[in-house]
Amino acid sequence: MSLTQTSPAFKIKISTNNPNGIFAAGQTISLFAEISNNNETKSRGQLTWIIETDEKEILREINTEFWIDAGQIKQHHFPTVDITKAGFYRFRCTYRHEGESYSNNTIIGYDPDSIHATPTAEHDFDLFWIRALAELNSIDPEHRIIPQPDKSSQKRDVYLIEMESVGNLTVRGWLEVPKKEGIYPALLRLPGYGSAMWPVDKYDDMIIFSFNPREHGNSDKAPGGPQGFWVRGLDDKEDYYYRGAYLDSIRAMDYLASRHDVDTRQVAVWGGSQGGGLSFVTAAFDQRVRYCIADVPFLCDWNKYFKTTHWDEIDMWIAQKPEIRNWASMLKTLSYFDTMNLAEKINAEVLMRAGLQDPVCPPATCFATYNQIKSEKSWLVYRDSGHSLGNEHWQHGFDWIRSRFHLK
Structure with a gap:
């Protein structure tokens, strides 16, 4: 039976012995490719290593002759390379054999704590948000707390919470x-892009508010559909979708932290992707937030974002x-909603978690805010x-929050 019936002719996987793929300043970057020959004959070809920035600027290319026996799995280590600039780098390994190419790539991080964006x-950034918050505060939330017996249990009650926000x-x-x-203690959960939040249905020693900002889950739709959220109203910062979504999230935290049964010394916010960005925003604008988890956060460093995606x-x-839209005007509007510009307002303890290979929210953008x-x-x-x-990571997040809440 031919080995090629069930496998590609060659397979490449790049890896590192570094458990998280992050290298400290001054640490030697060590990577290796594991090449599998799934043919029944020995192969000789060319192996090419390319290192480039996360903005796809090629820094170095190395070519070498490579041979591998039939059925063999063979390692090839990337030659020592000196990287001195904090950031994220893509390593690609390609094997060329008889006119065909087989590739794999991976991203590593170098001294990300030193990334500075x-x-x-x-100039009117703070004034913009002062006015936005004033508008929110002028609107009576008209909280409606509706029992949900079909979602409740013997140890916890579930409620549908409704409230009014900007834009009617x-x-x-x-809840x-x-x-x-x-x-x-209490936790506010915020959703990813287009996702819906539902009750967690797990804990009876903490209050959890799983909230849906506009156009998410059971909340009202926002103007501007069917275009994606991040381009709705982008011509004007006053009309932009995320102005409303940020204010919705702030309103949700205000409701949660103002409840008589909430320990305001133990309040957390947690979200992933868009929800990670919303968590940063909520922690920045509400100083009652004591803990913040932002997973693979979106809405970070727009300039870098569009250079890496x-x-x-x-x-x-x-x-x-x-005639009226261009990159410069778009980035100017987006700057009012860049979590990087709000981050210094955060006083909560923060846990940020990122995927090193994330093409949607590249880690360099996450660290720009962090x-x-x-x-x-x-x-x-x-x-x-x-x-x-x-x-x-889901359970790890709850474990982290519960340890801060001093819950077992």
Whole structure:
């Protein structure tokens, strides 16, 4: 039976012995490729290593003759390379054999704590948000707390929470409260892009508010559809979708932290992707937030974001009105909603977690915001993960929060 019936002719996997793929300043970067020959004959060809920045600028290319026996799995170590600039780098290994190419690539980080991105806040940045918050505070939330017996259990009650927000929209979420009377620590959960939050249905020793900002889950739709959230209203910062979504999240935290049964010394916010960015925002604007988890956070360092990713949706949006839309004007509007420009306002303890191979929210953008935070903070990087961190990180997040809440 031919080995090629079930496998590609050659397979390459790049790896490192570094458990999280992050190298400290001055540390030697060590990587190796594991090449598998799934043919029944010996192969001789050319192996090419390329190292480039996360903006795809090629820094070095190395070519070498390579041979591998039939059925063999063989390692080839990347030659020593001197990297001195903090950031993230892509290593690609390609094997060429008889006109065919087989490749694999991986990203590593070098001294990410030293990444420095210059904040892009406009001169009226603070005034813009003072006015936005004043508008929010002028609107009566008209909280409606609706029992949900079908979602409740013997140890906790579940409620549908409705409240009014800017733009005459009603936003909603699911509140879980222990049946036993008392004062409890509380967690606000915020959703990823287009996702819906639902009750956690697990803990009876903490209050959890799983909240849906506008156009998410059971909350009202926002103007500007069917375009994606991040281009709705982008012509004007006053009309931009995320102005409303940020204010919705702030309103949700205000509701949670103002409840009589919430220990305001033990309040946390947690979200992933868009929810990670919303968590940064909420912690920045509400000083009652004591703990913040931001997983693979979106809405960070827009300048870097568009140098390390590409989205057809943005190109299409600009092309719709090229006479008034361009990259400069778009980035100016986005600067008002860049978490990097809000990060210094955060006083909460922060845990940020990122996927090293994430093409959606590249880790360099995450660290741009993270490194502006002045409060106690820590990070975790998952070496082999992309935008999804896997099931194990979910429980780790609850364990981290519960340890801060002094819960077992």
